[in-house]
Amino acid sequence: MDIDEFDDLKIILWLILFLLFGIVIITCKHDSGDYIMTVNGPVPSMQTGMTLEHEHILVDFIGADSTGYFRWDRKEVITKALPHIRDIKNRGINTFIECTPAYLGRDPLLLKDLSDQTGLNFITNTGYYGARNNLYVPESFYSSGPEQIAEIWVKEFETGIEDTGIRPGFIKIAVDPADMLSPEHRKIITAAALAHLKTGLTIASHTGPEKPAFEQISILKEYNVHPSAFIWVHAQRGTIESNIAAAKEGTWISLDNVRARADLTPGAPNSINWYADRILGLKKEGLLGKVLISHDSGWYDPAKPEGGTFSGFTDISDFLIPTLKEKGLTDSDIDQLLVRNPQDAFTIKIRTLDPEL
Numbered sequence: 001m002d003i004d005e006f007d008d009l010k011i012i013l014w015l016i017l018f019l020l021f022g023i024v025i026i027t028c029k030h031d032s033g034d035y036i037m038t039v040n041g042p043v044p045s046m047q048t049g050m051t052l053e054h055e056h057i058l059v060d061f062i063g064a065d066s067t068g069y070f071r072w073d074r075k076e077v078i079t080k081a082l083p084h085i086r087d088i089k090n091r092g093i094n095t096f097i098e099c100t101p102a103y104l105g106r107d108p109l110l111l112k113d114l115s116d117q118t119g120l121n122f123i124t125n126t127g128y129y130g131a132r133n134n135l136y137v138p139e140s141f142y143s144s145g146p147e148q149i150a151e152i153w154v155k156e157f158e159t160g161i162e163d164t165g166i167r168p169g170f171i172k173i174a175v176d177p178a179d180m181l182s183p184e185h186r187k188i189i190t191a192a193a194l195a196h197l198k199t200g201l202t203i204a205s206h207t208g209p210e211k212p213a214f215e216q217i218s219i220l221k222e223y224n225v226h227p228s229a230f231i232w233v234h235a236q237r238g239t240i241e242s243n244i245a246a247a248k249e250g251t252w253i254s255l256d257n258v259r260a261r262a263d264l265t266p267g268a269p270n271s272i273n274w275y276a277d278r279i280l281g282l283k284k285e286g287l288l289g290k291v292l293i294s295h296d297s298g299w300y301d302p303a304k305p306e307g308g309t310f311s312g313f314t315d316i317s318d319f320l321i322p323t324l325k326e327k328g329l330t331d332s333d334i335d336q337l338l339v340r341n342p343q344d345a346f347t348i349k350i351r352t353l354d355p356e357l
């Protein structure tokens with residue numbers, strides 16, 4: 001090889017190195033942009049793994065005027081919850097989204113302890129639970145406008161919940177299942193729209209039937225919030241046609257009460273087979289990318305001796321996934337349901353209809 005050839009080779013090698021460096025930079029940028037917020041801080045969305053998107057560790061039904069951390073002993077709750085968290089860890093679950101709102105037993109420090117002890121990501125929330133006729137909203141709610149309420153939630157995201165420094169990973173709200181939203185519940189979804197626009201936190205709303213779902217979606221749109229910022233919680237209570245219509249607009253369809261019920265015949269509403277068929281129906285419409293699944297299970301109840309009966313979080317792994325595979329879903333479809341969809345849904349990102357507004 002003469003000197004000229006050697007120089008050419010050097011130039012080509014440098015060019016290849018330069019290109020590789022560029023690719024690495026672009027890839028890293030893409031990865032580091034998207035994140036979810038756990039009780040231990042931000043985690044890149046790509047690293048969340050298999051996720052249960054709607055579960056509970058503790059729920060206290062006594063009401064906003066009487067609840068408080070004094071109502072339970074964290075160590076006792078953890079002792080009760082730990083075996084169930086280990087069960088899901090053994091099944092490959094890596095992220096646990098805890099949907100208990102403030103004034104209903106939300107306890108960020110409890111979740112941080114559980115996360116530290118198990119290595120799972122735990123995600124908590126901000127927002128108010130208006131369902132059950134506002135039993136779980138604080139007194140200050142009534143004299144506040146949506147802007148003031150949104151401000152409280154935004155502050156929790158920016159500086160942490162109370163003095164814990166723990167930040168919420170989504171907005172959890174709830175409305176009653178009536179055909180029309182009450183003025184209070186219009187206020188809650190409006191506050192959620194305003195808080196989303198400031199934080200990029202996704203809004204998960206305990207809703208149920210389709211009429212309040214579509215009313216909330218239309219209020220979000222009035223505020224320029226894209227339906228993909230909205231999770232229709234308990235969407236299994238709506239018809240499949242309504243699930244399809246909402247998903248086509250971008251709404252996340254949360255089918256979240258998956259349980260293997262011995263009392264139900266296969267195919268009966270809310271049986272494992274029924275859930276599998278609902279998921280298949282959505283897939284047929286090309287909407288598998290908008291479906292979220294969970295158990296809505298748990299939990300320690302401070303009103304009951306030793307917290308009452310704690311139901312686990314394994315029926316999706318043990319019953320629903322095998323049924324879905326029997327019905328033709330691929331490994332990639334399952335990955336979409338348990339990994340990619342929750343990553344997308346809970347990534348912190350402002351989602352607007354019109355970016356110009």
Ligand SMILES: [Zn+2]
Nearest residue numbers: 054056099296
């Ligand atoms: Zn729930």
